[in-house]
Amino acid sequence: MHEPSLPSHPWLLLVEDDPASAVFMTAAATPLPAQVCQADALDEARALCAAHTFDLLLIDVNLPDGHGEDFLRELRDAGIATPALAHTADPDPALHARLRAAGFAEVLLKPIAATTLRAALRRHLPETASPIWDDTDALAALGGQAEHVQTMRDLFLAELPAQRQRIVQAAIHADISALRAELHRLVASCGFVGARRLEQAVRRLQASLLDPDALRALEAAIEEQLTTPAA
Known part of the structure; x- marks a missing residue:
């Protein structure tokens, strides 16, 4: 059990x-x-x-x-x-x-x-509404150093559009190795900055590589992350 x-x-x-x-x-x-x-x-x-x-x-x-x-x-x-x-x-x-x-x-x-x-x-299953930015997760990942959270989030958002492009291209070309590597990097970054909802979308695609629905959900989650201010 x-x-x-x-x-x-x-x-x-x-x-x-x-x-x-x-x-x-x-x-x-x-x-x-x-x-x-x-x-x-x-x-x-x-x-x-x-x-x-x-x-x-x-x-x-x-x-x-x-x-x-x-x-x-x-x-x-x-x-x-x-x-x-x-x-x-x-x-x-x-x-x-x-x-x-x-x-x-x-x-x-x-x-x-x-x-x-x-x-x-x-x-x-009922929908879950995880926060876009989770301060508790970010603080835990950064050892409670609140002054570093915003800096890490700014760097994360600056890199995210390029990561999205690499993920989409890897999926389009069915490059499984590149796709796995990009998703692995992105899920780790999500953990550091408390991007919990995006992390869930990444894990969904990791569990079902090349699933078009999972890829679309990830793209939507990235867009949501980019347009939501990191307070």
């Missing part, structure tokens, strides 16, 4: 007994951003639902100690109305219809691509 530890992000409960699938889904969901809490079986999932309030449930249909469909009905009977998605390797349309009738908002067919999974999660 892996319990949530970052309440600033939406909480996703992943109920999945296959270790490889759990690792894959967690890695795909985390950059959204989301805090993923994973249960290997329904008993663990019940305990987590009793202890925490989640924003979204992602439930395997077949588990060692029961069925996801029955678990969702149990939650609904207990008054827990958290949106839920089912995932299954069974393509049977009748099963999918039954799962939706049981209350699942969507049924995801495995194997599932990371981009498809993230798109489904975005449709149902």
Whole structure:
């Protein structure tokens, strides 16, 4: 059982007994951003639902100690109305219809691509509104030296247009090595100056290189950063 530890992000409960699938889904969901809490079986999932309030449930249909469909009905009977998605390797349309009738908002067919999974999660997870400039993060990164924060932010903003151009060009030419390097540099810089919202957009593209939606989101975040004064 892996319990949530970052309440600033939406909480996703992943109920999945296959270790490889759990690792894959967690890695795909985390950059959204989301805090993923994973249960290997329904008993663990019940305990987590009793202890925490989640924003979204992602439930395997077949588990060692029961069925996801029955678990969702149990939650609904207990008054827990958290949106839920089912995932299954069974393509049977009748099963999918039954799962939706049981209350699942969507049924995801495995194997599932990371981009498809993230798109489904975005449709149902609440939006997070991280600050454009986070003074607490910047001060922590710079050892509490407030006088250095504005200087670092000025340097960051001066370099950002050129970084944007290099990232876009690397993506256009599918230069994965250059794209990884530029994103690595940018995410590190974001941490030093407290550009938290931009950092999230960078991490989203890092998790899904060459994803056009992630690239557009990064460009929008950069433009927002450039047009918001660094107080």
